[in-house]
Structure formats: C-alpha cells, structure tokens
Amino acid sequence: MSSYLLPLLRAVVLFACALTAPAFSADAAPPAPPPIADFFDNPAFSDAILSPNGKFLALRFSNDNKRDRLIVIDLATNAIKVVAQFSDRDVNQFEWVNNERLVFDSTDKTIGPGDAVYWPGLFAVNRDGSNFRQLVQVSGSFIQEHGVARNVLPADHFLVAQKGAQNSDDVYVTNPKREGLDEAGDLKYVNLVRVNTLTGRTDTVRRPGLARGWLLDHKGEPRICVTLDKNTEAVWYLDPSSKEWRQIASFDAYLGGKDAFTPLAFAPDGTLYVLSARGKDKQALHTFDLRTGQISAEPLVVLADYDFSGRLISSRDKLLGVRYLSDARATVWFDEKMKALQAAIDAALPATVNLIDVPARAEAPWVLVRSYSDRQPERYILYNLESGKFNPVGSTHERIVPARMAEQELVRITARDGLTVPAWLTVPTAVPTAVPTAVPTAVPTAVPKGKRKNLPMVVLVHGGPNVRGNEWAWSPDSQFLASRGYAVLEPEFRGSTGFGTRHYRAGWKQWGLKMQDDIADATKWAIAQGIADPKRICIAGASYGGYATLMGLVNDPALYKCGINWVGVTDINLLYTGHWSFTSDISSAYLKYGAPTLIGDLEKDAAQLRATSPLLLAARITQPLLLAYGGADRRVPLYHGKKFLEALKEHNPNVEWVVYQEEGHGWSLPKNRIDFWGRVEKFLQRQIGTP
CATH class of the missing domain: 3.40.50.1820 (Alpha/Beta hydrolase fold, catalytic domain)
Incomplete structure (x- = not known):
C-alpha cells in the first residue's frame, strides 16, 4: 500500500521529500531562495475525498502539468483508475454521489476570466469510469467532441457544495436567475433543482420567495431556504409533516441585529445548528428550536477571542464533533473514539494542524488527514485505524521545503x-549553518531562528x-x-x-x-x-x-x-x-x-x-x-x-x-x-x- 500512488503521482512529494532540506556546510554560501513558481504555480495534486464507505479515494491530479483529471483508487487493491479527463478542460469541483458514482464540474486553467468561453457544466461518472453522462451544458465544440446527449440542463446550473445524504443517484444544483438577459445582471433569486445523475431527470424545488440560499438536512433533503427582499433577509423552514414552508425569522440582511443568525447545518437527529451572537460581542454556535423559533440561551461552542466559524462533523447517525477556526483550525470531538484518534494522530504529527475527514458510512479502516502548519503547505495523508500507519497521498505545493519557510x-x-x-x-528565519538532510519523523525540522x-x-x-x-x-x-x-x-x-x-x-x-x-x-x-x-x-x-x-x-x-x-x-x-x-x-x-x-x-x-x-x-x-x-x-x-x-x-x-x-x-x-x-x-x- 505504501507505494500505490508512486507510478501515477510521481510529481507528488511524499513525507521524506517534503521534509528534507538541502544540506550546506558552514563555509558555503546560503542557498538561493526558492523559485517564484514554487509558490505560485498550479499544483499537480489539489484535492482528495474519501467515498462514503471509506473504501475508495477520489482525487484531482495533473500529470506532467497537463489537464487536471479525476482519479479513483481502490484502497483494498491499490487499483488506480482515471475516471474522467478532457483534452480541452480541467476537472474542477468533485464529490461522491454515492459509493459507486461521482459528480464533477470543469474549468479551463489555461485561460483567464476575460477569455472564458465555457461554463463549468456538470458531469457524472461511475468510479470505474463507466456510465459517463453530462448533466449541464457547457458550450460549442466541447459538446460535440464528447458526444453529449441533448437532454441536459442549460449552462446556468451549478453544483451545490453540500454533500447531501449520498445514498441515492441524485444531487442538487442551483439555478440563479438574474435581471434582464445579461448573465452578469443583478441576482433575483436562486432555484434549487434535483438531478438524477443516471437519467438526467430533474425536479425544481418550490421556493417560498426570492431565494438566495438553501440548506439540506442530514438526509440530503431541502429543509431551509433563505430569501432576500430589498434589505430584509428571511429564513424559511420546510416542515416535513405539512410539506409547507413557514418563516422562522427575519432581520436586516446587511446590518444584522440582535436576533440575526446564520443557519449552519442539521445534525442526524434533526437539530438545526445556527451561528448567532444573541446580542453579545462574539458569534457562537447555538441550536435553534424549530417548534418555538428560539435560539438556545447557551451556546454549544463559544470562543473567547473569535467569532465561531466552522462546520459540523457527522457520521450517518451521530454528531461526532465540530470543526472551528480560532487562530488556527481545530476540532472539538464529542465522540470518545474520535478524541482518542485525534490524540494519536497529533502525537505522531505534533507540529501541524491535523484535520480528520471521516467517511459518513465507514466500512473500511481509513480516514483522511489534512495536515499543515505555517511552514508546511497542506498535504493529504491516509491513516489506517487498524495498523496505525500513515500513507501519504500528496501535497499542494510539493516543491516547498518546510524547514526553509518562515x-x-x-x-x-x-x-x-x-x-x-x-x-x-x-x-x-535566520539561515542556519547546516540543515539536516533527513528527518526521522513526519515533523518539519525546527530551524534555529536567531x-x-x-x-x-x-x-x-x-x-x-x-x-x-x-x-x-x-x-x-x-x-x-x-x-x-x-x-x-x-x-x-x-x-x-x-x-x-x-x-x-x-x-x-x-x-x-x-x-x-x-x-x-x-x-x-x-x-x-x-x-x-x-x-x-x-x-x-x-x-x-x-x-x-x-x-x-x-x-x-x-x-x-x-x-x-x-x-x-x-x-x-x-x-x-x-x-x-x-x-x-x-x-x-x-x-x-x-x-x-x-x-x-x-x-x-x-x-x-x-x-x-x-x-x-x-x-x-x-x-x-x-x-x-x-x-x-x-x-x-x-x-x-x-x-x-x-x-x-x-x-x-x-x-x-x-x-x-x-x-x-x-x-x-x-x-x-x-x-x-x-x-x-x-x-x-x-x-x-x-x-
């Protein structure tokens, strides 16, 4: 397993490379600073996501600085499959629809916004590369090249960032409607559309007003809609018993107020979590009682010096913890096993922030760790819960040497x-007289500062x-x-x-x-x-x-x-x-x-x-x-x-x-x-x- 990525991801630097600095003697001149491109080039490796069952890893990777492609790795067999790639486009955002299917949109990293011709489009494919289907149009020759069916949505439909339930073949897309015919005109409202990734069948969700934002519940169903009329923002709840929208709050969209809040997420038990200051100085994480329309008096998470910013982390049936940002990102785990797992990973990687991504319906012993520091660019590492071993996946800036950073x-x-x-x-950082050429652990070497x-x-x-x-x-x-x-x-x-x-x-x-x-x-x-x-x-x-x-x-x-x-x-x-x-x-x-x-x-x-x-x-x-x-x-x-x-x-x-x-x-x-x-x-x- 330790070498399963090497044949394909040869440009990705693994632990030893990422943590090695060139040695030089005390008499030698200091090394030249890293080239500008090391900081500002597009990365070869840029993202990775575990499947809902944790058995497969999807990642976005560009081999030899060519087009970004979508790759799936079977973590049991180490089999690597390029499931989507284009000659004239790059794979951009991607997400698992379920354990067998992925959805993704596209971009063109070779042109700037002023020369952009294509829209992102939307595509779906099975993890073995079969059953490719375009769901949303792009334009021109690109459609002809890939033989796309005609019954696709117009180009002004965009993938929703929320994962949803990941237990069907459906995903949600947004459809912004703007003033006039100009695509850059003022936004009037945003439709939410359910799309079947196998058949292309669509169903538009009924709006309660001039929708600007939508929130899915833990089952992947639309449950909250935020509307905007002039400067009034209203929050609506789709009651599952009545199937009707009802308004649960309203406030000034731009200036806020004591009763203002931001819907964050639904927990598996149906509890709505929101961000609110409740008249105090700092925003905190609260629950919202959908029956009474009241925000909880006491916050679940409050930070002394920062507004709360973060997200819930859940399994299929349990709220595991909350990720938040103070000076750095961290996680509060409510689940005892996750607390122990975080402690074990932090002990092995003590100089970095280590964010653990957990599969929603784990059937395999893998979790994905995103690890970084002020000197270490973000890198992705698989951790095996059974063996306790790490398997590096990739770094977003593979040529950066942490020991030489400030x-x-x-x-x-x-x-x-x-x-x-x-x-x-x-x-x-002061240039040391010598820098080790090898590091025995996965921790960036501390360079004497002076x-x-x-x-x-x-x-x-x-x-x-x-x-x-x-x-x-x-x-x-x-x-x-x-x-x-x-x-x-x-x-x-x-x-x-x-x-x-x-x-x-x-x-x-x-x-x-x-x-x-x-x-x-x-x-x-x-x-x-x-x-x-x-x-x-x-x-x-x-x-x-x-x-x-x-x-x-x-x-x-x-x-x-x-x-x-x-x-x-x-x-x-x-x-x-x-x-x-x-x-x-x-x-x-x-x-x-x-x-x-x-x-x-x-x-x-x-x-x-x-x-x-x-x-x-x-x-x-x-x-x-x-x-x-x-x-x-x-x-x-x-x-x-x-x-x-x-x-x-x-x-x-x-x-x-x-x-x-x-x-x-x-x-x-x-x-x-x-x-x-x-x-x-x-x-x-x-x-x-x-x-």
Whole structure:
C-alpha cells in the first residue's frame, strides 16, 4: 500500500521529500531562495475525498502539468483508475454521489476570466469510469467532441457544495436567475433543482420567495431556504409533516441585529445548528428550536477571542464533533473514539494542524488527514485505524521545503484609541549553518531562528474589507516575501470580521480613517519592537488592500517608502458609479442598503468620501508605486487604475504599471502570478531591499 500512488503521482512529494532540506556546510554560501513558481504555480495534486464507505479515494491530479483529471483508487487493491479527463478542460469541483458514482464540474486553467468561453457544466461518472453522462451544458465544440446527449440542463446550473445524504443517484444544483438577459445582471433569486445523475431527470424545488440560499438536512433533503427582499433577509423552514414552508425569522440582511443568525447545518437527529451572537460581542454556535423559533440561551461552542466559524462533523447517525477556526483550525470531538484518534494522530504529527475527514458510512479502516502548519503547505495523508500507519497521498505545493519557510504568529496591538488589533507577523528565519538532510519523523525540522531585527518589512493589507484576512497556515504571498528577506505584517484592522461585533462595527464608514490608523499603528508597533527598519517599509495590498495602500501613502508619507497596489479601489464614489464599461458584480441591493452604512453614503457623506479618495489626493503621493490591474475585472474595473495613473503622471515619475488583460479581480493564471510577484520582488529590491 505504501507505494500505490508512486507510478501515477510521481510529481507528488511524499513525507521524506517534503521534509528534507538541502544540506550546506558552514563555509558555503546560503542557498538561493526558492523559485517564484514554487509558490505560485498550479499544483499537480489539489484535492482528495474519501467515498462514503471509506473504501475508495477520489482525487484531482495533473500529470506532467497537463489537464487536471479525476482519479479513483481502490484502497483494498491499490487499483488506480482515471475516471474522467478532457483534452480541452480541467476537472474542477468533485464529490461522491454515492459509493459507486461521482459528480464533477470543469474549468479551463489555461485561460483567464476575460477569455472564458465555457461554463463549468456538470458531469457524472461511475468510479470505474463507466456510465459517463453530462448533466449541464457547457458550450460549442466541447459538446460535440464528447458526444453529449441533448437532454441536459442549460449552462446556468451549478453544483451545490453540500454533500447531501449520498445514498441515492441524485444531487442538487442551483439555478440563479438574474435581471434582464445579461448573465452578469443583478441576482433575483436562486432555484434549487434535483438531478438524477443516471437519467438526467430533474425536479425544481418550490421556493417560498426570492431565494438566495438553501440548506439540506442530514438526509440530503431541502429543509431551509433563505430569501432576500430589498434589505430584509428571511429564513424559511420546510416542515416535513405539512410539506409547507413557514418563516422562522427575519432581520436586516446587511446590518444584522440582535436576533440575526446564520443557519449552519442539521445534525442526524434533526437539530438545526445556527451561528448567532444573541446580542453579545462574539458569534457562537447555538441550536435553534424549530417548534418555538428560539435560539438556545447557551451556546454549544463559544470562543473567547473569535467569532465561531466552522462546520459540523457527522457520521450517518451521530454528531461526532465540530470543526472551528480560532487562530488556527481545530476540532472539538464529542465522540470518545474520535478524541482518542485525534490524540494519536497529533502525537505522531505534533507540529501541524491535523484535520480528520471521516467517511459518513465507514466500512473500511481509513480516514483522511489534512495536515499543515505555517511552514508546511497542506498535504493529504491516509491513516489506517487498524495498523496505525500513515500513507501519504500528496501535497499542494510539493516543491516547498518546510524547514526553509518562515514562522508565523498572531500578535495583538493596541491602536491609538485603545482598540485591540490582531495582526499576523511572518519573520524570515535566520539561515542556519547546516540543515539536516533527513528527518526521522513526519515533523518539519525546527530551524534555529536567531534574532532577526531591523528588517525591511512589507505591510500586507487584506481585501474585503469586511472579511477575516488570514489564519495560521502556510500562505504563498507572505512566505514568498519572507523567503526574499522581508518581514511581513498583516493587520486585522477594525472592520475585519471574525473578531467580534465591536471590532467589525468599529470599521463602519472608516475607510481611510480609523481603519487606516490601525494599519499605521501596527506598523509603528513593529518598528518599536525592533522588527522593522523604519527606513525600509513598503505597504501593499489588493482590492480594499490596494485602496489602503494608496491611503497609507497619503496619510503617512514618512512611514511608508513605497506602495504596491493590485486591483485596488482608487475612489469610493467609483464603487457606486464607475462601472460604465462592465456590469458590476457588486449587487445593486448591497450598494443601496449595505454600502451607505458600511462604507459611506454618496450624498450624506460626500465630504468624507472626497477627503478619503486616493484619486483626488493623488498629488500627495510621491513615493514609488507598483500598480497592477485586470482588464476583465468586474469588481474594481480597469477604469479605477487608469484614472489614478493619469492623476499620478504629472508629478510622480516612479510608477510601474502593468495590466493583465485576461484577468479579473486577482490573478488566476500561474504565468501572471509568477510575472506579478517577479515584478514585486524587483520593485522591493530597488526600494527597500538590501544591496
């Protein structure tokens, strides 16, 4: 069994390779940093899922950097079968329909969003490769090549991420309906459609209103529907006894409220679990009484410093535990056997987060472990419950050597008004005089850190902005920068989610103001700690992070010596009005009901929006800048960047400009990621690097 993947997955690095670092003597020069492609190439191995009975492993893999294909391994016989592959497409999302059948959609990793021709489609196939069927259209020559039957659903149907019961041949797909004929028009509602993967037969679920979201119960049946009408979100329950929908809650969709909650999942016993703050600062995991319409007074899981974010883990008939995110991901097991199993795996892999995926109807001794750390990219490992042995499956970044990566920690900084601001700090590891060439265990070798002081630093600002920026895990952006000798600081400024209601609401209408102060205060903390050289600090970010980069250069010109903005907002007013060349993917409902409170009202806050516009303040930016935009971006159109570039030209000669015409809101193609980060490396070296 230990070598069953080697013939096919030869590009996947196993334990010994993943944990080996090249040796060099004390007299030798330090090794060159890893190539850019090691961080930003598409992975050969990218996902694996056990069948419901645990007897088979499905995985997505690209051999010799060709198309991603779907592979199934019989864990009893080690037989490997490529069950789906295309010459002009890549297998994308996939899931088990049942123990014999899989469903998957497709993508094309060779083109950017601006050149996309095909829709994802949807396909089903047996685990032995037989009975292939297309369920949802794509387009053009692709259909002809594969001889697809005519009775397939139109292309605007998409696979539901929820697993369902996995005990029939049926799956659910969503069918978004939009305003007008434009596929990018405002979303009106989302239909839920049941599809038989053998016959293609369909059945559309009756909606209680303008549906935006659906939740299946543990038996795989639709049970919750979330509707949106203007700014009112309502939660509906499909009563199994009456077969009728009834409303169980409603609240403001964008601003929330004391009674607001998010349906999470149904347990095997029918209990509905929800996320709610119940008027307190932190979101917690509660149960919801469907009979009384009340949220439980006491939470099942509550975290002191974080909003609860996670999912239930269940077998066929039992709630086994809950997975959640604090600084890192972890699992609370209610089942005693699972507690013991987690302890055994953690003892064998003590330096990593080890997430155990359990088959729903286990008939074999296998579980799948996803293992990672701040220095170790995610790798998948099979664990045999009977033998206690590990069998590596693959790593998502097989060429990365953990021993040469930097350590990441979460620090907490006090802002000027007293608010606590979490921030992620990644500091380059001191180069040791020698690194072992072999590691006796599956644990990444600890490299002596030494004291790293007075470093050049990049302040990396996350986008959103109303999202959580990071977690304790391997990150290609920060690790790449650290590999080039830069400390990296990533503040979770006010307005970021995941750290409580107070932290989130403190960021309302604070673009360019207190949100910006938090970033500056975090930067000054790093200087005070001796980590950052005050003369060599650059601010960088994408989307909102790009906006914050520009405002950082405006507000704190003595603090930041340069800036890197990719796909960044350059004027808040343009978020509302600057989409003349594209249909915005920001909904008009959000711009009408959410953005005026969260960001600013075009009329009531006009003076503030002018005072916090990088476009209008461009004359104050004299520091060197790297600007990059996507030609097909519908979130922050190229217009943002072009207008800002025009405003800079007259007084700032130190501006590097690049447009990736086929890209959207970020870089989807490896060639563009590698090109962009190569430009970043050269730009930083010129501005704040060490000769």
